[in-house]
Amino acid sequence: xxxxxxxxxxxxxxxxxxxxxxxxxxxxxxxxxxxxxxxxxxxxxxxxxxxxxxxxxxxxxxxxxxxxxxxxxxxxxxxxxxxxxxxxxxxxxxxxxxxxxxxxxxxxxxxxxxxxxxxxxxxxxxxxxxxxxxxxxxxxxxxxxxxxxxxxxxxxxxxxxxxxxxxxxxxxxxxxxxxxxxxxxxxxxxxxxxxxxxxxxxxxxxxxxxxxxxxxxxxxxxxxxxxxxxxxxxxxxxxxxxxxxxxxxxxxxxxxxxxxxxxxxxxxxxxxxxxxxxxxxxxxxxxxxxxxxxxxxxxxxxxxxxxxxxxxxxxxxxxxxxxxxxxxxxxxxxxxxxxxxxxxxxxxxxxxxxxxxxxxxxxxxxxxxxxxxxxxxxxxxxxxxxxxxxxxxxxxxxxxxxxxxxxxxxxxxxxxxxxxx
Numbered sequence: 025x026x027x028x029x030x031x032x033x034x035x036x037x038x039x040x041x042x043x044x045x046x047x048x049x050x051x052x053x054x055x056x057x058x059x060x061x062x063x064x065x066x067x068x069x070x071x072x073x074x075x076x077x078x079x080x081x082x083x084x085x086x087x088x089x090x091x092x093x094x095x096x097x098x099x100x101x102x103x104x105x106x107x108x109x110x111x112x113x114x115x116x117x118x119x120x121x122x123x124x125x126x127x128x129x130x131x132x133x134x135x136x137x138x139x140x141x142x143x144x145x146x147x148x149x150x151x152x153x154x155x156x157x158x159x160x161x162x163x164x165x166x167x168x169x170x171x172x173x174x175x176x177x178x179x180x181x182x183x184x185x186x187x188x189x190x191x192x193x194x195x196x197x198x199x200x201x202x203x204x205x206x207x208x209x210x211x212x213x214x215x216x217x218x219x220x221x222x223x224x225x226x227x228x229x230x231x232x233x234x235x236x237x238x239x240x241x242x243x244x245x246x247x248x249x250x251x252x253x254x255x256x257x258x259x260x261x262x263x264x265x266x267x268x269x270x271x272x273x274x275x276x277x278x279x280x281x282x283x284x285x286x287x288x289x290x291x292x293x294x295x296x297x298x299x300x301x302x303x304x305x306x307x308x309x310x311x312x313x314x315x316x317x318x319x320x321x322x323x324x325x326x327x328x329x330x331x332x333x334x335x336x337x338x339x340x341x342x343x344x345x346x347x348x349x350x351x352x353x354x355x356x357x358x359x360x361x362x363x364x365x366x367x368x369x370x371x372x373x374x375x376x377x378x379x380x381x382x383x384x385x386x387x388x389x390x391x392x393x394x395x396x397x398x399x400x401x402x403x404x405x406x407x408x409x410x411x412x413x414x415x416x417x418x419x420x421x422x423x424x425x426x427x428x429x430x431x432x433x434x435x436x437x438x439x440x441x442x443x444x445x
Contacts, residue, residue: 119139237255240252280292287307291406402419
């Protein structure tokens with residue numbers, strides 16, 4: 025399959041950045057792919073391979089962790105074809121969520137995560153050509169412990185690829201350790217870092233830029249949201265806290281970060297319980313400057329107030345017994361998170377006699393709806409195709425999505441601060 029190059033801008037798009045008002049919604053498109061969609065999910069992994077966005081695993085807080093591999097296939101620009109979802113036929117490795125995934129040289133590396141009962145520290149390696157799995161068992165004592173809600177980034181140094189793992193949950197407690205996996209030898213090492221370490225955290229975001237790992241936000245040991253930025257030199261393993269200038273994002277967890285040119289782009293996240301956001305910020309590495317280039321967009325809920333009340337009153341075998349659902353780590357969730365008798369691919373409104381707000385596909389429409397921004401969310405994924413950010417899934421108020429949005433990244437826009445009232 026030929027390597028895909030995404031067109032950076034729609035030819036019909038005109039954005040006025042000189043006025044400093046929020047016109048960013050014009051750069052969004054809701055993507056309605058053809059084909060059977062993956063079930064609604066959050067805290068999955070997402071990778072880019074050739075012309076595809078690969079989605080593995082994830083969770084629905086009421087149905088529990090999920091398995092399976094899906095590919096969102098992106099057609100060539102101006103081909104007249106629509107984006108398409110395809111379920112990839114692979115050996116079932118069981119449900120998994122809050123893991124991480126990276127791609128290097130036609131192989132996808134899945135590390136850690138939880139199946140709802142326990143966490144893992146093995147590495148699943150999928151050959152994307154043969155679709156055959158290999159399992160790398162951890163090499164004690166240099167390997168990380170079983171982890172979930174961590175981050176993993178690809179770091180390439182000469183001919184060697186490394187997976188850099190930071191933070192996450194270890195048996196319910198957060199950590200701030202750094203582990204590095206050599207993708208050539210399958211050997212781990214626990215990085216011997218210097219400098220002041222970042223506080224332990226989970227559900228943060230991370231990118232690698234010019235031999236440095238940058239981590240942002242997440243939740244600390246007390247469950248408080250963070251908005252601190254840290255830099256780890258991957259040559260010396262020295263930590264340094266970065267005190268950014270400008271419009272620093274508010275504390276949040278479950279957001280995504282992608283690397284675009286010389287910027288880190290932050291989208292979404294949870295600022296408090298049932299308070300997700302769809303703000304967008306950029307961080308320019310050279311100037312140490314944060315910029316908010318999209319304020320929070322108020323978008324009509326996909327369900328009415330009456331439907332919400334009906335859902336709250338409904339008796340469901342899958343609703344948790346407690347009013348509080350843990351959104352940080354699935355191994356702390358109630359037994360109601362699991363429902364082995366239900367098929368995750370069945371979107372019937374009566375399956376399991378379960379009340380559900382979001383049933384079936386979003387609409388029978390395929391193609392793109394220009395100028396439509398995504399709802400606030402956390403636990404989603406964001407990846408970069410050329411000059412386009414693509415967002416999938418996540419949840420809001422503990423209700424998952426399986427929608428797809430694309431955002432045209434324009435450098436002038438992402439570095440132009442908004443004038444906020």
